[in-house]
Amino acid sequence: MSRFCKLLFTVISISALLMQCKRDFDTPARPEDYHGTSYKEIFESFWNGVNNNYAMWAIDSTDWDKIYDQYKPLFDKLDIDSTAGRDSVANQYFEEMLNGFVDGHLWLERKYGNDSATFFYWPGAERLKKRPDYHEPIPLAHFQNTIPAQHLEPGYKSGYEKPTDPNSYDSTFVVSGTIKGTSILYLYFNSFQLDSYFNQTDSNQVKLALQHHIDQLNSHLNTADGLIIDVRGNGGGNSTDLNFLIGRLTKEKYIYGYAQYKNGNGRLDYGPWVPTYVSPISQSISFEKPIALICDIHSGSMTEITTLAVKAFPTGKGVVVGEQTFGRYSGIYDNITTGAGQFKFENGKSSLSMAYNMFKAFDGNIYEGKGTPPDVLVPYDSIALENGHDLQLDKAIEQVKQLN
């Protein structure tokens, strides 16, 4: 029995020891919590930040482990190499590491050289320039001057955010009117800042133009032949504008897509697909006439969400005319709230913008990195534009008449 007791004691002790072993986890810190200034630390905080916070690993082919193997020694070497120009070399490395990412909202902004210089790299924009259908944005003057003068009935209303800088796409510009010789309402705007301007207490020009649009909708609800929403060159903006613009046209809440959020540190830790909605607002009307949305390759982000909202419009009379859009859908938000997305590193000097979720359209397709395909393709034609023919607008008018 004594041999048995010794054996039993040994077995129990080993078992108890195994089960009491506290497991150690090598959990990486948040990128904001790396305070070192060496290139080694910069790389670690950056690589871990992307590893844990990028929302699109499920659809992205970037081999992030291979990137680690390849670039960690290079960044370590930068600490050893004391020659001038190391920051520029580091910037080149960042560009190489990021250039394959599919997220259209991913861009790096890095201050260097004692904060005197800024490096900015946006893979999505570089990818856009390589598209065979790439062209420069249509000059804003076309929407400010040519369209109102040639295509709208007198009495249109336009407004700028910054009257002193009307030629910049950074200024918010809105024009509301009626297509000449028709009862088709027309709205152009170059930035999704509509809700915020409309709800300001002062009578700013943008607000007045938007009020004109709303008044047209309400007074011509039964007599209008349709609505054209022109968002060419519009790079996006506030998500609240979706309901302000499209939710205003329906009393029916409907789905235009689905979003999936990260819920853990693992690249494939995702929650369920969550429906994304267009919701009516308190002043909503039931707009039963055709809606044509005109977009181009520079239509991005919130604009692309709006293309899907029009395609999915409950009346079935929404149509998208123009070109395939930019290819960025998800929003940008802090990663504590959303479980993924943008972060700062290098003691706050650098920031990496990233989308906070993965998105698929109501038709089940993921258009991230590709863009919404139009229902009716009308390529950009600079010669036609120079000769006063806006082929994309003409087609939108034609589509509205056909659907009516």
Next chain:
Amino acid sequence: MLFSCLLAFKFTCIHAQLKTGVSAGISRNYLETDITNRPFTNYHPKSGFLISVPVKYSFNNWLAAEIDLEYMQKNWELSRSGYYSGVYEKATNHYIQLPLLANFSFGSTHLKGFLNLGAYAAYWGWGNRKGQLANMDDMIESIQSDNTMFDYYFPYRYNEAYQFNRTRDRRMEWGTLIGLGLEYAITENTYLTLEGRYLYALSDQQKKYMYRQIPRYNETYSLRVGVSTSLNNILK
């Protein structure tokens, strides 16, 4: 190693006995991992259900070998706190399990205490996740307060089957176990058991698919009540 040691013993089979029965009880599972880098986010243990069919062969009056065919739930919850209160996900995981153990008993004929030591293999069969999150694409038009995310966004509630991910998820789990219990002889051939058992997973729930991957292990406590009967009279 355990069974090699046991096989080194010379047994006398005077009291050899084959028993089987059924036991059922509750499980309490802890998901051991680390998400301290995710603010306001924690994992919590959850209870579940188990049912087991043990087959036990007693070599003598103090040593037996047992194998169980078992169904066990190993559940957990992920939830957020503070401003993010109300965001949660409860995971229900259904395992088919085969514990293999050595049973050491002590006491009288009618009432015995026992110690179980062994190992187990488990197969993740299916799962379900139920939860709530703030739908950031479903905004509340009129904000009334600013206490939680749900003052700004409508909740999205879900209750769906978990989709097994072949890249990430591992179906098989194995580990060690230890149990302590009591066995009471109701009649000469029928026994009532009460056992507390602890399972310690040695395998990660996930396959290794990325660098800096944080592993996840189940640690499961259970309390079970069972009844068993001797098959010796039937087998003679």
